[in-house]
Amino acid sequence: MNIGQAAQASGVQAKTIRYYEETGLIPAAGRTEAGYRVYAHKDVNTLRFIHRARQLGFSMEDIRRLLELWQDDSRTSMKVKALARVHISVLDEKLAKLKAMKRTLQHLVDHCEGDERPDCPILDDLAGEDTELPRGQVGPRFN
Amino acid sequence: MNIGQAAQASGVQAKTIRYYEETGLIPAAGRTEAGYRVYAHKDVNTLRFIHRARQLGFSMEDIRRLLELWQDDSRTSMKVKALARVHISVLDEKLAKLKAMKRTLQHLVDHCEGDERPDCPILDDLAGEDTELPRGQVGPRFN
DNA sequence: CTTGACCTTACCACCGCTGGAACCTTTATG
């Protein structure tokens, strides 16, 4: 199985597989004489694992730990659960920030006429005059 | 007013102000003989505008357009509103993805014993067996 | 034998900053 087939089978792009190998998330694949990477079903399973974890928003660092736990037969489900719980709280933070943004923005949009005239509460708000707005969390950093 | 004072007054870090200048989001500031950047109140207002827009999650590109509209006396509030509406839909997409992630993860966490034993539905799910999960949107890309 | 689809490495770019290094200027103090 070469990288393209592994990509197909796992849902992880070939390019990303190389990146994962480069960063040590997965071990370096074996090679054919011509230098092509070779993958087995086991590797595809690992890639699928990573793919699914990424879909759930886990960071590379978290995935590193999840892979360790997955491969460790003497793991405790406690540890896995703890990791997942922490991740949920990260998601919650992001959600809270996005919701705050949306709330504020929706409020502004609701009060904007949206006509030919230049008067616009949205720009007025951005321009400062630090009005009473549901400010909640302040920093952006919601990446 | 030097960059540190402008940063203080606007809420945008000095380093970030230089970055904005470099990328052309704001015009290059004037300089003292010694090469220090000089800012006026007008510039601080612009920086505050940008800061606030970032807090609402607008992209640099959006902010570029917002600044143009802000400085254009013959703008229409229609255009501003449209821009804001599009941004709300972007926020909605991100929210939907995060919510889907959280829902799935919460479900998994709820079914994990979290004890000393290794058995763990969270890892089982990640390992594939593509079970019936509220999959909704698939890709991560929630940045 | 050629074509074209795949593979390889290696690089730059993106988002929106942030940190650090190495150096220069201003300000406060002894």
Added chain:
DNA sequence: CATAAAGGTTCCAGCGGTGGTAAGGTCAAG
């Protein structure tokens, strides 16, 4: 007046996870 701290300056690197490109090597089919 010398010095040290607290600013400023530039440039380079990095985050995650690709996307794109170039310039090549390899493989299977026609």
